[in-house]
Amino acid sequence: MSERPSETDPTTPAPRVLVSDSLSPAALAVLERRGVQADLRPELGRDPEALAAALPGYDALAVRSTTRVTAELLEHAPRLKAVGRAGIGVDTIDLEECTRRGVLVMNTPYGNAVTTAEHTLAMMLAAARHIPAASASTHAGGWERSAFMGTELHGKTLGVVGAGNVGALVIERAHGLGMRVLAHDPYLTDERADQLGVESVALEDLLERSEVITLHVPLTDATRGMLDAAALARTRPGVIIVNCARGPLVDEQALADAVRSGHVSAAAVDVYHQEPPTDSPLLGLERVVCTPHLGASTAEAQEKVAVQLAEQLADLLLDGVVSHALNAPSVSAEEAAGLGPWVRLADDLGAFLGQATPHPVDRVTVQLGGTARELNARAVTAAALAGVLRARSPETTLVSAPVKAAEQGVEVVDASTAASGPFQGEVSVSLSTATGEQLVRGTVFEDGRPRMVEVDGVLLDAVLAEHMLFTRHSDQPGVIGRLGTLAASAGVNIASFALGRTEPGGDAVALLELDEPVTADAVETLRDSGLFREVVALRLAGH
Numbered sequence: 001m002s003e004r005p006s007e008t009d010p011t012t013p014a015p016r017v018l019v020s021d022s023l024s025p026a027a028l029a030v031l032e033r034r035g036v037q038a039d040l041r042p043e044l045g046r047d048p049e050a051l052a053a054a055l056p057g058y059d060a061l062a063v064r065s066t067t068r069v070t071a072e073l074l075e076h077a078p079r080l081k082a083v084g085r086a087g088i089g090v091d092t093i094d095l096e097e098c099t100r101r102g103v104l105v106m107n108t109p110y111g112n113a114v115t116t117a118e119h120t121l122a123m124m125l126a127a128a129r130h131i132p133a134a135s136a137s138t139h140a141g142g143w144e145r146s147a148f149m150g151t152e153l154h155g156k157t158l159g160v161v162g163a164g165n166v167g168a169l170v171i172e173r174a175h176g177l178g179m180r181v182l183a184h185d186p187y188l189t190d191e192r193a194d195q196l197g198v199e200s201v202a203l204e205d206l207l208e209r210s211e212v213i214t215l216h217v218p219l220t221d222a223t224r225g226m227l228d229a230a231a232l233a234r235t236r237p238g239v240i241i242v243n244c245a246r247g248p249l250v251d252e253q254a255l256a257d258a259v260r261s262g263h264v265s266a267a268a269v270d271v272y273h274q275e276p277p278t279d280s281p282l283l284g285l286e287r288v289v290c291t292p293h294l295g296a297s298t299a300e301a302q303e304k305v306a307v308q309l310a311e312q313l314a315d316l317l318l319d320g321v322v323s324h325a326l327n328a329p330s331v332s333a334e335e336a337a338g339l340g341p342w343v344r345l346a347d348d349l350g351a352f353l354g355q356a357t358p359h360p361v362d363r364v365t366v367q368l369g370g371t372a373r374e375l376n377a378r379a380v381t382a383a384a385l386a387g388v389l390r391a392r393s394p395e396t397t398l399v400s401a402p403v404k405a406a407e408q409g410v411e412v413v414d415a416s417t418a419a420s421g422p423f424q425g426e427v428s429v430s431l432s433t434a435t436g437e438q439l440v441r442g443t444v445f446e447d448g449r450p451r452m453v454e455v456d457g458v459l460l461d462a463v464l465a466e467h468m469l470f471t472r473h474s475d476q477p478g479v480i481g482r483l484g485t486l487a488a489s490a491g492v493n494i495a496s497f498a499l500g501r502t503e504p505g506g507d508a509v510a511l512l513e514l515d516e517p518v519t520a521d522a523v524e525t526l527r528d529s530g531l532f533r534e535v536v537a538l539r540l541a542g543h
Contacts, residue, residue: 015317020044020051021064023086027306034314038062052076060084060313063092065293071097084313086305087112087296088165089246090326091219099327100404102397106312106325109165111305112296117169119295120214120244121177123268126289127240128153128212130266133286151240151265154178159210161203161226162217162245163188163196170214171196182206185217207234212242219246229254238265244295247272256281259288270295322379328399329378342375342427343383343398345450348464348540349429349440350387352452356470356536357391359433364388364405365413371425381414384429390541423453452498455509460500462511464540469518471526472534475501475508479531483510490522 014037019028022042031038039058044051045066055061055077062084063069069083071094082104083093090107098105126132129150137144158174160167163185171181175197183198184206193200203226207213213235217223227241228251235241241264243250252273258264259282268289272280275293282288296305315321315333320340322331331339346366354361366381379398386401389408396404405412423443430439441454442464452462455470469487473479480499487494493515501508518537526535 015059016057017060017062017313017317018044018054018058019062020067021062021086023062023064023309024303024306026303027062027086027310030307030310031314034310034318036314036317038310042066048073055080059317062086062309062313065089065092067092069093069098074098074101074103077103082106082313082316084108084309086302086309088116089218091246095327096403098399099402100400102395102400104316104322104325104399105327106309106316106323108305108308108312109324111308112298112301113165113169115298115301116166116244116295117173119270119291119297120166120170120216120242121173123244123270123289123291124212124214124240124242125153127242127266127268127287130287132289153212156180156211157182157209159184159206159213160198161185161206161213161215163192163198164216166245167216168196170216171198179212182210203231204234207231208236210239211236212240214242215245215249217245217249219248224248225251227251227255229257232258232264235264237263239263240265241267243268244270247275247277253281256285256288259285329376329382331376331379335376335379339375339379341444341448341450342372342380342425345442345444345464346380346384346427346429347387348450349427349442349452350384351390351540352387352440352464352470352538353429353431353438354388354391355538356534357431357433357438359435361388361408361410361431361433363411363413363432365430365432367428367430369426369428370423372427373425377414380427381412384427385410385412387541388429388431426453428454452511455500455511458500458502458507458509460498460509460511462498463496463513465495465513466540467514467517468538468540469510469512469514469523470534470536470538471510471532473508473510473532475503475505476531479508479510482526482529482531483512486522486526487512487514487518490519492516492518492522 014035017031017036017038019038019040028038028040044054052073059079060082064086074097080103085107088107088109093105095105130148134148154177156179158179159182160171161184163183174181181198182201184201184203188200226249232254255267259267266287269282270291271293312323319336321333321336322328364385366384368377382398382401385405386396386398389396389401389404393404426441426443428441430437439456440452442450442452444450450464452464494512495515496513498511523535523537526532
């Protein structure tokens with residue numbers, strides 16, 4: 001959705017990415033090849049103060065699991081457009097604060113899925129066959145074959161909580177072991193369950209029927225502590241628990257107690273409430289297999305997620321392509337090429353209304369017509385909303401606009417199936433306030449420049465630019481001359497002049513494209529002339 005700064009204009013500095021955790025050299029090679037400056041400073045991930053001091057000069061931050069992106073850190077990152085996580089989990093990133101500040105957060109959900117699924121199966125087998133304890137005993141000179149009687153997984157029922165990328169791969173491999181599989185996932189459709197060969201069940205049913213349970217869900221308010229003492233009490237005696245997802249999904253003390261009592265025959269844990277887990281109650285229990293968050297720790301996975309993140313950051317910074325974003329609509333490469341002018345149009349229309357409306361906004365409605373209905377409606381709506389809100393909150397971006405609208409009690413209506421008007425494609429934005437409703441409509445012509453074609457029912461053809469002047473008046477002699485004379489006296493050149501009226505002598509509007517901003521004194525002079533009902537100096541940020 002943006003121009004390529006390093007390729008369309010050689011004088012424009014290349015975007016800069018700070019890598020504050022260890023990342024495969026392959027990622028840095030990708031960024032360099034794409035024309036993005038990348039600085040590898042993994043020591044900063046463990047030094048928040050040094051990271052805060054380094055961040056102001058960067059457009060993006062690439063992290064793994066060590067760097068913590070907090071609200072305090074973001075205060076030192078005025079240029080930051082994106083935080084990219086080489087991996088899936090983003091619990092070390094303050095997603096809400098990033099969104100509020102307009103910082104895009106993206107992850108790499110596919111690069112380490114196979115590795116994590118393989119580790120899950122390894123942990124499951126290790127727990128079922130007591131491999132770590134048996135290995136330690138044998139290394140110590142023991143030969144305790146009867147002490148380590150295991151459990152065969154073939155024919156057992158596996159309960160998979162979360163059937164997304166990793167969960168689906170675990171299911172596939174579990175079938176290879178001859179296991180029956182139950183799955184719980186609120187987003188799992190019947191069709192997808194059939195494809196995976198699983199029985200889709202409620203969580204309570206899965207707890208009661210499964211002989212092995214493995215977790216593959218993100219950490220949210222809804223999933224935190226989902227395996228607590230009450231949930232573990234519902235499981236079958238002798239169940240095996242595996243957690244290679246996120247530590248706080250499981251109540252560690254409750255799991256330790258269940259292992260000691262024998263209700264849980266074995267557990268395998270790769271993630272913890274606190275990492276490193278220096279005081280976890282699970283440590284030291286012989287029937288608990290513990291690994292130091294190794295789910296994604298293979299050379300193949302680390303290179304995959306690093307390269308994927310590098311490509312995503314380059315796509316965003318150079319081409320406006322948004323992929324795997326957690327707090328904004330994704331925009332594919334195919335969409336980005338044609339979407340840019342329409343996003344700019346929506347932003348301009350919203351900015352026009354936001355600056356022309358002195359009253360608090362109750363509702364913003366965005367409608368797409370004609371070929372514009374084929375666009376990414378979420379992106380266009382977010383741009384219009386950002387334009388509206390920027391009049392009162394200048395730092396608003398496409399990312400932060402929905403959050404700021406909710407905070408301000410502004411209802412957002414996306415009516416992307418509006419009927420087409422006289423243009424091949426068009427976008428309309430309307431505001432509702434306590435005093436009524438205002439509407440503007442625009443289109444993008446073949447030259448790629450946005451045009452405004454309607455203001456509250458008055459038709460016109462106005463080129464949209466950075467500096468503009470808008471007036472409402474009655475259609476009468478003297479208006480055009482007065483506007484020209486005032487611009488000349490203020491030393492402001494008029495680049496284009498658009499007029500529209502409902503009928504001869506009726507309501508009329510004028511929209512002037514200016515080379516420089518008009519002064520506040522000039523605006524007041526026009527208002528005092530008696531010719532104009534409304535005079536607004538506009539600044540459209542998309543130009």
